[in-house]
Amino acid sequence: MAKVDYKQSGVDVEEGYRAVNKYKEHAARTVIPGMLTGLGSFNGMFEIPKGIKNPVMVSGTDGVGTKLDIAFKMKKYDTVGIDCVAMSVNDILCSGVQTLFFLDYVACGKLEAEVAAELVKGVADGCVETGCALLGGETAEMPDFYDIGKYDLAGFGVGVGDKKQMITGKEIKNGDVLIGLSSTGVHSNGFSLVRKLVTNFDDKFILDGKDTGKTIGEVLLTPTRIYVKPVMEVLAKYRKAVHGMVHVTGGGFYENIPRMYPKAEGGKKQLISIIKRDSWNIPPVFGELIKRGADVEKVYNTFNMGIGFVLAVDAKEADSVIEMFNKNASKYSKPGIPDMVAYNIGRVAYAEGEVNGQKDAVVFED
Structure with a gap:
């Protein structure tokens, strides 16, 4: 019986390493005070800012949805990452909180490091625009699950605010x-x-x-x-x-x-x-x-x-x-x-x- 390795099954580990190295270049632009780890760790650590008396964590998660299909057809991959960040950080903002860090998830049928790096470049651009750190993420190559040439992109952010400063809607009144x-x-x-x-x-x-x-x-x-x-x-x-x-x-x-x-x-x-x-x-x-x-x-x-x-x-x-x-x-x-x-x-x-x-x-x- 012929032996089969991971690459022959459809997962190119070396291409994954290339992609991660490209990610690190983009993530470096998002470094802000409070980051304790960077890309490559098993997890991401971020220190809660000092001076918050009663800290509340606020999170948001979302994807880009079928807008990705247009990016694939036009072979333009560097802006949908901004969308990915925006969808979460704008949701978090509704409580009056700024996002501190963001993590992304990229999935595909066959990984192309250059394409994946363009997606993550957009994520980093969105993080810079937000003022948050790209703390980590995951790239999943899943052959025979996603069509070749198709990628999915999602992520989530976390912010911290003071409980007494939260905007909850309870104060909304007639005439606002x-x-x-x-x-x-x-x-x-x-x-x-x-x-x-x-x-x-x-x-x-x-x-x-x-x-x-x-x-x-x-x-x-x-x-x-x-x-x-x-x-x-x-x-x-x-x-x-x-x-x-x-x-x-x-x-x-x-x-x-x-x-x-x-x-x-x-x-x-x-x-x-x-x-x-x-x-x-x-x-x-x-x-x-x-x-x-x-x-x-x-x-x-x-x-x-x-x-x-x-x-x-x-x-x-x-x-x-x-x-x-x-x-x-x-x-x-x-x-x-x-x-x-x-x-x-x-x-x-x-x-x-x-x-x-x-x-x-x-x-x-x-």
Whole structure:
């Protein structure tokens, strides 16, 4: 009987070593105070920052989803790692906490070190943008399980905050202003629908009859905006005025914004969101998707529609918070991506009757 080694079974250990060495170069850019170990250890250790009286760990995990399929078809692998980081760190941010460290998971059918390194480069880019450490990860080569040329990418982050400083939504009240922070486009949700609507990612992206110089695939691969640094900067000055925060992901406005409100109990009225139509600029990619067949009645239940993060803020401080966001926007500029803009998109109100489902919890008005 012929003897078979690991490589002959489909797992190339040497290629794995090459990939890890490339990862280390990217991870080195994310080193921050508190790291006690780096890539290559059996685990990752991070020291809890000093000065936190009652530390609470806050975690978040997510993947990139089927947006990866577009990256594979376009052979552009260096931005989806940013999406991977963004999906977790923006979730963690909703409690008013900055992510301290991140770990990733890359899986494939046949490992190509250069491709895997490009994926991890994006992860490192996202960590640098967040201000967190890439503390470790895992690369799994699973022949006959994943198709050759296909990769999966997921990860999780952990932050630590003071229990008394947590933003839980309990302080949200009638009359609070809803501040929306602009997205970069579709971000990382709704791509199963996108892939039904767009069949050729090399199509030119035409805007107002003019060639933008980009393909629709390039526009769709624009990475998710990371809101951590601008929001933490605002919280350093206005934390008491910020009563709740939302990361607008899968399910759009209707599914995500109500998640920050406390459930009405003891005969109290339920708080809901009143959203002002046309109070922000909707990125043209959404118009393109509607033109290609997306149900206009359901897009706010699928996509972020140009608002990737929402804060419920005391009305007395709302204008100042918006001004601070917009004044600082250029500090977080990225080439080829419009600066983040903060908008007054609506208000918190009491429901006039029973709240039965998402449509009653988010109401649009002209």
